[in-house]
Amino acid sequence: MHPMLKPALRRAWRDLRSVQFGATAAHAVVVGPLDTTTGSLLGLLDGTRGVELLRAEAGALGLRDGLLEELLGRLAGAGLLADASAGRPGKAAAAAPPDDALDPLRADLASLSVAHPEPDGALRRVAARRAARVQVRGAGRVGATVAALLSASGVGRVDVLDSGSVRPWEVAPGGLPAEAVGERRAAAAHRLVARSAPGGRPPRTPRRVTGELGREPGLSLVVVTPRDGLAAYLPDPIPAEGWITTGTPHLYAGVLEATGVVGPLVLPGGTACARCAQEERTDREPAWPRMLAQWRSGPPAEVPACDLGLAATVAGLAAAHALAFLDGELPSSTGARWEVSLPLLEWRVERMRPHPACPCGAGRRGEGEHASGLGAPQDTMAG
Numbered sequence: 608m609h610p611m612l613k614p615a616l617r618r619a620w621r622d623l624r625s626v627q628f629g630a631t632a633a634h635a636v637v638v639g640p641l642d643t644t645t646g647s648l649l650g651l652l653d654g655t656r657g658v659e660l661l662r663a664e665a666g667a668l669g670l671r672d673g674l675l676e677e678l679l680g681r682l683a684g685a686g687l688l689a690d691a692s693a694g695r696p697g698k699a700a701a702a703a704p705p706d707d708a709l710d711p712l713r714a715d716l717a718s719l720s721v722a723h724p725e726p727d728g729a730l731r732r733v734a735a736r737r738a739a740r741v742q743v744r745g746a747g748r749v750g751a752t753v754a755a756l757l758s759a760s761g762v763g764r765v766d767v768l769d770s771g772s773v774r775p776w777e778v779a780p781g782g783l784p785a786e787a788v789g790e791r792r793a794a795a796a797h798r799l800v801a802r803s804a805p806g807g808r809p810p811r812t813p814r815r816v817t818g819e820l821g822r823e824p825g826l827s828l829v830v831v832t833p834r835d836g837l838a839a840y841l842p843d844p845i846p847a848e849g850w851i852t853t854g855t856p857h858l859y860a861g862v863l864e865a866t867g868v869v870g871p872l873v874l875p876g877g878t879a880c881a882r883c884a885q886e887e888r889t890d891r892e893p894a895w896p897r898m899l900a901q902w903r904s905g906p907p908a909e910v911p912a913c914d915l916g917l918a919a920t921v922a923g924l925a926a927a928h929a930l931a932f933l934d935g936e937l938p939s940s941t942g943a944r945w946e947v948s949l950p951l952l953e954w955r956v957e958r959m960r961p962h963p964a965c966p967c968g969a970g971r972r973g974e975g976e977h978a979s980g981l982g983a984p985q986d987t988m989a990g
């Protein structure tokens with residue numbers, strides 16, 4: 608191991624004896640009190656030295672035996688240490704030559720290093736993303752962009768399902784390009800996914816998905832991004848039945864009538880599903896099934912009210928929630944949905960309650976667990 612203070616976090620001395628790593632409320636950590644000599648040891652943690660060499664340097668500085676290990680333990684416990692020899696090119700980490708293939712993901716790795724405490728957490732998660740398989744259902748402005756973002760973020764397999772041909776108003780920066788107008792949506796999205804992969808890659812032969820959709824094994828996540836946002840805003844329980852039976856996590860995202868929605872992320876049997884939401888609303892509002900029947904019976908809107916800014920916002924947030932889930936967290940869309948409307952763009956969150964009568968079982972288990980954030984700056988004592 609070549610210990611390195613995570614370079615993504617800015618460092619600032621709060622006073623002579625304590626140093627703050629990171630500037631933002633979510634991830635900042637204060638380390639102290641530190642004496643001057645221990646402080647100078649921090650300066651050596653830049654990933655160019657192995658632990659042996661650091662121990663020798665600590666001895667030369669006159670620091671007592673064991674202090675280095677103690678400091679490293681506390682820094683690691685505070686989530687501040689990275690291992691420069693783990694796939695990262697430290698100057699002296701000759702055993703680990705730079706992996707050029709990771710270059711397009713360097714900023715993503717830096718972000719992962721901030722969000723996750725372990726020294727090798729970023730690389731492990733990128734490796735896990737490569738093994739993940741995500742299905743994106745719908746290739747409009749939102750869906751195509753979600754697929755491109757997931758692919759670009761290192762998700763190894765992103766399949767996009769849609770029918771018909773690309774219409775001129777479905778083109779979006781980061782989504783389907785103008786050249787794709789008139790082309791089959793599935794083929795255009797497939798090429799977009801391939802082109803977006805880190806370093807680019809030739810398109811795979813599109814997979815033929817037959818039979819009942821959603822019943823395929825091995826899906827890490829389904830992202831439901833219908834071109835007509837109604838099915839994201841008021842998810843239909845019937846297409847979700849397969850995911851509930853197979854225990855496939857699914858996330859809804861879309862834009863309907865100038866309102867964007869991200870969530871819920873449904874963990875079958877654990878958090879509220881589409882049917883839970885529908886039943887719960889029906890309990891409160893007896894006219895609801897009649898309204899739903901009318902909304903769902905008509906043909907989908909030919910031209911959705913889905914402007915670029917909102918579509919990009921929803922796609923970006925949906926991709927971030929999907930990635931957080933694939934990276935092992937339960938993002939705030941788990942059992943909840945975020946909603947935002949033009950023109951004021953104030954975000955609202957709505958908790959989705961599992962319904963006791965829903966066959967998904969979430970209502971009988973109670974609400975799923977929610978991940979807790981790292982919260983306010985923590986103090987850690989070192990030196």
Ligand SMILES: [Zn+2]
Pocket residue numbers: 879880881882883884961962965966967968969970
């Ligand atoms: Zn349910």
